[in-house]
Amino acid sequence: MSRLIHFGLHRREACGVLIAALCVVGLVRTAYAGEPVMKEQDINQQSVTNALAPTEASDAIVTRGFVLSNKQPGVAPRPGAPAKRPAAQMLITFATNSSELTDSARTALDKVALALQSDRLAPYKFRVEGHADPRGSPDANMKLSEDRAAAVVEYLTQKDGxxxxxLSSVGKGSSEPLNTRNPAAPENRRVTIVTVTD
Structure with a gap:
């Protein structure tokens, strides 16, 4: 009995390690807002496509040799719904207190455009959300976040076709910080691209 319990704990720990490893390499996608923010140098067509492509929720759990399902025999399956709202959070850089894109931001957005033109993403529309950190007045932060989101949309449409x-743009101001412990953290000044699935 003790061997069986010991073995079960090792299996559970091994499963936990496997899930953690899959999360690191991006094979398991989380459904919470704690997803990583891509830095400009890490943005590429594949990472953006994977982040923005809708996935279907599944009622089945696939294991190594069999499938566990909660579907009743003879009952038609319900249509799949997106498992989460697909989004890519990116640190797109701008000139200080400005909506002027930096050279590295333009390079990163060229890669975003390739992803948006891919076969997997071509059928979808996207919302570009600008975010600001809470330094400065709420009105100034809102205006800056709106201008930066609009600058990204303008670049993607006029330069990248x-x-x-x-594409649509919206400013969120400082209403949705990712790092509440450090208000000035760069991830609070980000651009999020959300796939419009409704």
Missing amino acids: IAPER
Whole structure:
């Protein structure tokens, strides 16, 4: 009996380690807001495509030799719904207190455009959200975040040829910080691209 319990704990620990490893390499996608923010040098077509492509929720658990399912025999499956709202959070850089894109931001956005033009993402529309840290007045932060989101949309449509009807922009000001412990953290000044699935 003690061997069986000991073995079960090792299996559980091994599963935990495997899930953690899969999360690190991006094979398991979390459904919470703690997803990593991509830095400009880490942005590439594949990472953006994977982050923005909707996935279907599944009622089945696939294991190594069999499938566990909660579906009743003879009952039609319900249509799949997205497991989470697909989004890519990116540190797109701008000139200080400005909506002017830096050279590295333009390079990163060129890669974002390749992803948006890919077969997996071509059918979708996207919302570009600008975020600011809480330094400065709320009105100034809102205006800056709106201007930065609009600058990203303008670059993607005018420079990279994304159809304007596929993109919209919105400013969030400092209302959705990722790092509440450090208000000035760079991840609080980010651009989020959200796939519009409704």
